[in-house]
Amino acid sequence: MSAMPDTDAPVGDEIVVEAEALAQHYEIGRGPFSAPAILKAVDGANFTLSAGKTLAVVGESGCGKSTLARMVTMIERPTAGRLVIGGIDVGSASGADLRSLRRQVQIVFQDPYGSLNPRQKVGTILEEPLVINEPSLASDERRGLAIAMMERVGLRPEHYDRYPHMFSGGQRQRIAIARALMLRPRILVLDEPVSALDLSVQAQVLNLLIDLQEEFGLAYMFISHGLSVVRHIADEVMVMYLGRPVEQGVSEEIFASPRHPYSRALLSATPVADPTHAKTRIRLEGELPSPINPPGGCAFHPRCPIAFDPCPRDRPVLERKGPVEVACFAVEADGTVHARETARA
Numbered sequence: 001m002s003a004m005p006d007t008d009a010p011v012g013d014e015i016v017v018e019a020e021a022l023a024q025h026y027e028i029g030r031g032p033f034s035a036p037a038i039l040k041a042v043d044g045a046n047f048t049l050s051a052g053k054t055l056a057v058v059g060e061s062g063c064g065k066s067t068l069a070r071m072v073t074m075i076e077r078p079t080a081g082r083l084v085i086g087g088i089d090v091g092s093a094s095g096a097d098l099r100s101l102r103r104q105v106q107i108v109f110q111d112p113y114g115s116l117n118p119r120q121k122v123g124t125i126l127e128e129p130l131v132i133n134e135p136s137l138a139s140d141e142r143r144g145l146a147i148a149m150m151e152r153v154g155l156r157p158e159h160y161d162r163y164p165h166m167f168s169g170g171q172r173q174r175i176a177i178a179r180a181l182m183l184r185p186r187i188l189v190l191d192e193p194v195s196a197l198d199l200s201v202q203a204q205v206l207n208l209l210i211d212l213q214e215e216f217g218l219a220y221m222f223i224s225h226g227l228s229v230v231r232h233i234a235d236e237v238m239v240m241y242l243g244r245p246v247e248q249g250v251s252e253e254i255f256a257s258p259r260h261p262y263s264r265a266l267l268s269a270t271p272v273a274d275p276t277h278a279k280t281r282i283r284l285e286g287e288l289p290s291p292i293n294p295p296g297g298c299a300f301h302p303r304c305p306i307a308f309d310p311c312p313r314d315r316p317v318l319e320r321k322g323p324v325e326v327a328c329f330a331v332e333a334d335g336t337v338h339a340r341e342t343a344r345a
Contacts (some may be wrong), residue, residue: 016104016186016219017049017072022081024067028292037292041067043243044081046318047236051186052213054220056234056251058227058266062288063240065223069189072221073107074098086186103133106180110192112172116164122175123160126150129182149178153208170201174208181212191223206233227270231255239263242299243291249324259326259337261304298329306330306337 022045027036042064049055057065070076071083074090083090086104088097109115116125126146130137137145147157153174164172173193180188190209194202210233212218224230230237230251237254239247239262247260258264265282284303289295295302301311310329318327322335331337 014051015048016051016086017047017221018082018084019045019047019072020082021046022068022071022083023079024064024071024076025079039292040243040294041291042071045238045240045245047238047245047248049187049219049221051219052217053235054213054222054233056222056224056230056237057240058224058230058237059240060225060266060288062242062291064243065225065240066191067243068240069107069191069221069223072187073105073189074102103183104185105187105189106183106185107189107191108173108176108180108193111196112169112176113164115176116172116179118164121161121163122150122155123147125164125175126179126182129179133183145182146178149181150175152212153178153181168201169197170205173197173205177205177208177212185218187219187221189221189223192225193222194229195224195226202229209233227255227267231270239266242289242294244299244327245318245325246300246327247324248318248326253323257335259321259324259331259335260328261306261330262300298327 022042023040024042026039026041028039029036045064045068047055057068059065067076071078071090072085074085078091085101088101090098090101093101120128123143123146126149127142130142130145143160147160150157150159155171155174155178159167159171164175167175177193193209194205197205206229209220213220220233222230222233234251236249237247237251238245239254239260241262247254247258247263254263255267258267261282262284265284268280268282282305284305286303289299289302295312297310297312297314298304298307298316301307304311308330314329316327316329318325321331321333324335326335
């Protein structure tokens with residue numbers, strides 16, 4: 001049995017995840033005499049993810065990133081829309097199919113210490129997925145697979161008998177990555193995997209993830225609010241606001257010339273090491289609206305610096321405009337952004 005994912009998996013061409021009009025709505029109680037409110041955490045996401053590629057999902061807290069991650073990892077079934085993983089529709093999949101798919105999709109969480117059992121040694125943590133999913137393996141086989149995976153992520157064999165509290169944050173995240181790879185998945189959902197780490201350690205973990213992806217053809221969904229990190233690792237970027245994608249496309253295009261005013265504000269807040277290339281900070285007014293009672297029309301218009309007549313009334317759809325997809329009335333078909341005469345000063 002191989003200690004790691006199959007290396008002959010097709011890279012770059014095979015679509016392993018496909019989402020169409022994906023939505024997740026929650027009923028929120030408002031007391032015994034009132035009908036429940038509907039919170040639209042995700043409300044119409046469309047994307048594909050290919051083997052060997054990284055889709056980054058970015059946006060501020062409350063935009064729906066983590067809810068999207070829970071749907072892709074099958075922790076929650078979508079309220080509406082279609083989610084296909086490995087050719088199987090998750091919404092109508094049988095229990096046996098879901099069990100098979102969950103081996104193919106694993107997740108790495110933000111807090112490496114909180115995601116590891118402090119009472120278990122590293123070897124036990126890594127072997128647990130094999131004990132549950134491959135009970136026919138002998139104990140010495142499980143140990144060999146665990147040690148091989150530890151070495152692959154930069155840990156030493158003597159770490160096998162140590163507890164999580166004996167490691168640094170970066171080493172703990174390497175343990176979490178190793179655990180996620182023990183079942184040889186095809187898809188990793190990375191939920192803010194480096195945001196709790198120091199900058200130098202962030203670079204080391206990101207480089208490890210890139211090496212693993214290139215070697216095994218892994219598909220990554222990278223959830224983050226740190227755009228400098230996203231720029232380093234992503235092939236495509238989906239910018240979300242209040243549960244809906246507002247801009248989506250190739251990473252280089254979005255970073256070189258963001259079209260949606262929300263994307264431009266996010267990128268303007270990204271730290272720049274060279275002060276001669278510092279960007280003018282775009283400061284958004286107001287707070288993120290409640291997803292229970294979102295504003296009419298374009299959800300971003302109360303905070304948008306270039307909102308004009310149709311924005312409070314009509315909701316823009318995500319459509320191809322130039323090299324990317326954008327949901328904004330101020331962006332022309334060729335991708336040109338116009339600040340209208342009627343726009344807010």
